[in-house]
Amino acid sequence: MLFKFYIVFIFFCYFTIILFFRVGGSQYKKVKAANVRKCSKNKQPKFLFITHCVFKLLAILVVFYAVIPMTKDLVSISQSNYKEITGIVTNSDNKWYGQTVTINNKKIIYFYLTPNALTEDRIYRIKYLPHSRFGINVEKLQE
Numbered sequence: 001m002l003f004k005f006y007i008v009f010i011f012f013c014y015f016t017i018i019l020f021f022r023v024g025g026s027q028y029k030k031v032k033a034a035n036v037r038k039c040s041k042n043k044q045p046k047f048l049f050i051t052h053c054v055f056k057l058l059a060i061l062v063v064f065y066a067v068i069p070m071t072k073d074l075v076s077i078s079q080s081n082y083k084e085i086t087g088i089v090t091n092s093d094n095k096w097y098g099q100t101v102t103i104n105n106k107k108i109i110y111f112y113l114t115p116n117a118l119t120e121d122r123i124y125r126i127k128y129l130p131h132s133r134f135g136i137n138v139e140k141l142q143e
Helices: 002-022 045-080
Strands: 028-032 035-039 082-097 098-103 106-111 123-128 135-140
Touching: 002 045, 098 123, 106 135
Parallel strands: none
Antiparallel strands: 028 035, 082 098, 082 123, 098 106, 123 135
16 A cells, blocks of 8 residues: 555645646747747736736645645654554545545545445444545454
């Protein structure tokens, strides 16, 4: 599971860099019929400026909600300092990126689990990273 954490961490870092520096950069090319027009920062249309600002805002949100917590968890991984929770799964959501489960009012995220790997109304012991709540290990305690 730690390999998956590193993959997701690298993806979020790369995604943030692309959003912040490449998408909506200072030079835009707009193709209209056979005419190619370059818009500089001084003459760029409002729509492109707004799009540029939206991508920058999205990159900042990804940094605060994903990259910073995952960076803090790198220390927890190096020290094998995982949090552990035991309880009944009260909510289980399958999403396109994996599964989000709720145990004792804490949401824990598992990336790329098989669908319905953790089912509701069963008791599990889950190890997870403290800042990003990324699930590391699952142990079923009751059928």
